[in-house]
Amino acid sequence: MNGLRGLLAEFAAGDEVLAAARAARLAGYVALEVYSPCPVEGVAEVLAFRTRLPRVTFVAGLLGGAAIFLFQVWVHAIEWHLNIGGRRALAAPAFIVPTFEITILSAALLTAFAMLWRNGLPRLHHPLFAVPAFARASQDRFFLFIGAGDPRFHAGHVRAFLESLAPLEVHDVPR
Amino acid sequence: MAQLFRPSADRRVRLVLWGLPVGLSLVGGVGYALSRSGWSTGAGRAVEQPVPFSHEHHVGGVGLDCRYCHETAERAAFAGVPATETCMHCHAHLFPDSDLLAPVRDSWSTDRPIRWQRVHDLPDFVFFDHSIHIHAGVGCETCHGRVDRMPRIRQFADLSMKWCLECHRDPTPHLRPPDAVFVMGWRPDPDAAPVSHDVDARTSCSECHR
Amino acid sequence: MPYPTDETRWIDGDHDIASINDAIADTVQSPQHRRAWLRALAVAAVGLGALAVAVFGVFWWYIGVWGVDVPVMWGIAITNFVWWVGIAHAGTLISAILLLANQAWRRSINRFAEAMTLFAVACAAMFPLLHLGRPEFFYWLFPYPNTYGYWPQFLSPLAWDFFAVATYGTVSLVFWYIGLVPDLGTMRDRSTGLRARVYGVFALGWRGSARHWERHQTAYLMLAGLATTLVVSVHTIVSFDFAVAQLPGWHTTVFPPYFVAGAIFSGFAMVLTFLIPVRAWLGLKDFVTIRHLDHCAKLMLTAGLVVAYGYLAELFFGWYSGDPHERSLIASHLHGRSAPLFWTIIALNVVLPQSLWWRRARRHIAWLFVLSIAINLGMWLERWLIVISSLEHGLLPTTGGAYFPTFWDWLTLAGTLGFFAFFMLLFIRYVPVIAMSELRELVAHRRPEAP
Numbered sequence: 091m092n093g094l095r096g097l098l099a100e101f102a103a104g105d106e107v108l109a110a111a112r113a114a115r116l117a118g119y120v121a122l123e124v125y126s127p128c129p130v131e132g133v134a135e136v137l138a139f140r141t142r143l144p145r146v147t148f149v150a151g152l153l154g155g156a157a158i159f160l161f162q163v164w165v166h167a168i169e170w171h172l173n174i175g176g177r178r179a180l181a182a183p184a185f186i187v188p189t190f191e192i193t194i195l196s197a198a199l200l201t202a203f204a205m206l207w208r209n210g211l212p213r214l215h216h217p218l219f220a221v222p223a224f225a226r227a228s229q230d231r232f233f234l235f236i237g238a239g240d241p242r243f244h245a246g247h248v249r250a251f252l253e254s255l256a257p258l259e260v261h262d263v264p265r
Numbered sequence: 266m267a268q269l270f271r272p273s274a275d276r277r278v279r280l281v282l283w284g285l286p287v288g289l290s291l292v293g294g295v296g297y298a299l300s301r302s303g304w305s306t307g308a309g310r311a312v313e314q315p316v317p318f319s320h321e322h323h324v325g326g327v328g329l330d331c332r333y334c335h336e337t338a339e340r341a342a343f344a345g346v347p348a349t350e351t352c353m354h355c356h357a358h359l360f361p362d363s364d365l366l367a368p369v370r371d372s373w374s375t376d377r378p379i380r381w382q383r384v385h386d387l388p389d390f391v392f393f394d395h396s397i398h399i400h401a402g403v404g405c406e407t408c409h410g411r412v413d414r415m416p417r418i419r420q421f422a423d424l425s426m427k428w429c430l431e432c433h434r435d436p437t438p439h440l441r442p443p444d445a446v447f448v449m450g451w452r453p454d455p456d457a458a459p460v461s462h463d464v465d466a467r468t469s470c471s472e473c474h475r
Numbered sequence: 476m477p478y479p480t481d482e483t484r485w486i487d488g489d490h491d492i493a494s495i496n497d498a499i500a501d502t503v504q505s506p507q508h509r510r511a512w513l514r515a516l517a518v519a520a521v522g523l524g525a526l527a528v529a530v531f532g533v534f535w536w537y538i539g540v541w542g543v544d545v546p547v548m549w550g551i552a553i554t555n556f557v558w559w560v561g562i563a564h565a566g567t568l569i570s571a572i573l574l575l576a577n578q579a580w581r582r583s584i585n586r587f588a589e590a591m592t593l594f595a596v597a598c599a600a601m602f603p604l605l606h607l608g609r610p611e612f613f614y615w616l617f618p619y620p621n622t623y624g625y626w627p628q629f630l631s632p633l634a635w636d637f638f639a640v641a642t643y644g645t646v647s648l649v650f651w652y653i654g655l656v657p658d659l660g661t662m663r664d665r666s667t668g669l670r671a672r673v674y675g676v677f678a679l680g681w682r683g684s685a686r687h688w689e690r691h692q693t694a695y696l697m698l699a700g701l702a703t704t705l706v707v708s709v710h711t712i713v714s715f716d717f718a719v720a721q722l723p724g725w726h727t728t729v730f731p732p733y734f735v736a737g738a739i740f741s742g743f744a745m746v747l748t749f750l751i752p753v754r755a756w757l758g759l760k761d762f763v764t765i766r767h768l769d770h771c772a773k774l775m776l777t778a779g780l781v782v783a784y785g786y787l788a789e790l791f792f793g794w795y796s797g798d799p800h801e802r803s804l805i806a807s808h809l810h811g812r813s814a815p816l817f818w819t820i821i822a823l824n825v826v827l828p829q830s831l832w833w834r835r836a837r838r839h840i841a842w843l844f845v846l847s848i849a850i851n852l853g854m855w856l857e858r859w860l861i862v863i864s865s866l867e868h869g870l871l872p873t874t875g876g877a878y879f880p881t882f883w884d885w886l887t888l889a890g891t892l893g894f895f896a897f898f899m900l901l902f903i904r905y906v907p908v909i910a911m912s913e914l915r916e917l918v919a920h921r922r923p924e925a926p
């Protein structure tokens with residue numbers, strides 16, 4: 091290893107980076123990542139990446155809703171049944187509103203937290219930020235990254251491969 | 266772009282992110298403990314009185330009955346604090362020259378009541394009737410503690426609503442036979458058959474918040 | 476998520492990915508009209524100060540300073556609450572429902588409308604809290620293990636209200652912020668010095684990797700689905716505050732849909748009131764086109780028709796019930812004590828919006844602006860009619876009463892307007908008002924033409 095974290099090829103459009111990622115995939119590289127200023131349709135499929143966040147939303151909502159519903163049952167039917175207008179102790183229809191609200195709240199909060207957590211954020215310092223050109227990854231440039239962790243990684247070969255994809259430029263990412 | 270942040274920035278971010286929940290639960294825990302401690306509820310607190318009256322001496326030593334001084338305890342909403350005359354029944358003869366009793370003699374001669382300070386003071390939005398509790402079989406000791414061991418009277422219970430409710434939800438374990446209500450240190454006889462109390466302790470809001 | 480590529484029609488002018496960034500980021504980085512902004516902020520700050528004074532007054536003398544008394548226990552504080560919560564709704568509808576419906580035009584206005592949601596919910600939440608009588612004990616609404624040994628009364632609409640508004644505010648904030656993170660990354664990379672570091676902290680180190688985006692877009696879609704339910708639920712629950720009570724004028728089953736439609740109606744009115752000057756001020760007419768305003772006007776008209784149906788249903792069921800108290804309230808609305816108010820509301824909320832059937836009216840900016848203000852006013856008066864006129868009416872001639880807002884009532888309302896304007900001004904100055912990353916997506920697949 092020569093102190094490289096990987097190589098970064100810079101493109102000007104989403105379609106180009108998508109084609110480049112596909113080519114890299116076909117060439118057998120696996121330590122791939124695409125950086126773009128907006129979602130690029132299809133790139134996740136090329137990287138064979140799927141997120142399981144919807145399950146988090148579902149489970150969090152379910153647990154939150156169940157918890158607040160049971161809590162209300164405990165408060166009104168078990169802990170202290172106050173007779174209000176003759177309503178029964180387990181007045182389930184009246185429990186719907188807080189149950190619904192807490193379902194939404196816990197699902198939303200956990201989805202957001204899980205998204206950040208799985209993305210490894212917050213992470214203010216990252217080797218990529220040391221590449222001056224990377225500042226445009228959040229603006230108008232699209233990058234294909236091949237990491238040094240790839241079993242087939244060899245700086246010279248990878249650079250030549252990336253150059254063959256007709257990028258604007260290829261950058262070294264220092265470790 | 267050069268690095269905006271050093272790697273140490275991430276350590277600080279992690280510190281804040283973990284510190285926030287930990288700190289908040291700490292604050293919550295301390296607040297919870299404080300709200301139940303005597304510092305907040307007044308349990309265990311003694312109040313400065315004009316006369317350093319000792320319940321330990323009068324109840325434990327002399328053996329006075331509670332009702333000798335708190336004479337409306339069985340009959341009224343307020344148990345009553347003794348009038349100066351009650352003190353003077355005895356202290357006209359016993360220790361008539363004691364410096365400690367000077368305020369009592371002043372009160373007697375100037376015809377102004379002694380300013381006893383209330384120890385067990387419930388909030389004003391609570392309706393509390395002393396007599397019904399006595400008649401239901403709640404011992405003095407249950408709420409006021411072993412006054413026969415208190416040289417200076419202290420608030421015994423925390424007087425929180427939760428404390429009231431504990432008994433109102435299930436009064437039986439806290440009740441005594443009528444002849445034991447005024448007894449200090451009474452213990453139920455384990456061999457005797459449990460007394461059945463016909464007590465209707467209620468927990469609806471307007472029972473106390475009238 | 477797939478979007479048809481011809482959605483670029485929602486951007487006027489010859490824009491590519493870089494010029495979109497420049498146009499929107501410049502509103503923050505090299506803003507025009509600095510002095511005018513400062514002057515506006517100063518005026519809003521006076522309003523904010525008025526709010527501080529008003530809140531202090533309520534804490535010091537309690538709600539006796541407001542004009543509320545038996546039988547009108549709920550004054551304009553509750554009118555304001557319902558009005559502000561309603562205004563919040565348009566933002567959530569634009570960002571959540573239109574996202575699920577795959578409407579590309581939402582991308583130009585969702586950030587802005589969501590910010591309005593946030594600040595409007597904050598304004599709204601103040602009123603019921605101050606109205607508690609002992610506002611310092613607001614935390615009693617939250618279920619926590621207290622020394623009283625009791626819990627919030629979950630059977631009460633007022634407790635539901637707390638859950639509804641608290642959830643709404645929190646979810647709106649999370650939704651707004653999650654959508655904002657990539658744009659904060661852009662601002663970080665375009666700024667220098669302290670600004671870059673501040674944006675950098677809030678951008679959380681966003682790098683825009685494919686995995687980031689996949690999770691981000693999934694989470695955003697999930698949040699949109701959750702927020703969609705809030706669009707219809709929050710004002711439904713607010714309406715329960717009234718509909719669950721037995722009072723004539725309150726006890727109506729049409730209230731939930733009628734309140735939700737009213738919320739969206741007034742929300743779009745407020746969006747237009749702010750969007751029309753802001754798009755001109757910030758030079759964003761290429762992104763917030765006349766067609767965007769046209770669409771907002773159409774949705775406003777739709778919501779307005781549901782509101783009109785609500786008025787009719789209220790009158791009809793009041794009459795149909797045969798209940799003399801209900802009927803006497805209707806008589807009062809039609810040709811009695813509350814008639815001037817009622818017919819003003821009909822004119823502002825039902826008659827004037829019918830102009831929006833005509834394309835010319837929908838694309839006439841000055842008319843839209845005037846109409847949006849008329850609807851804001853009309854919807855505020857409608858909440859007055861519901862909250863106050865119903866209470867004033869009374870079931871017997873002797874139980875009626877009159878209500879007049881005091882100086883403190885008006886000061887609180889003016890204060891929340893100042894609060895709202897103050898934070899909206901800060902928002903348009905320091906945060907990109909249009910979701911850049913979402914607009915970029917519309918043009919990103921194309922390679923920019925060489926200059």
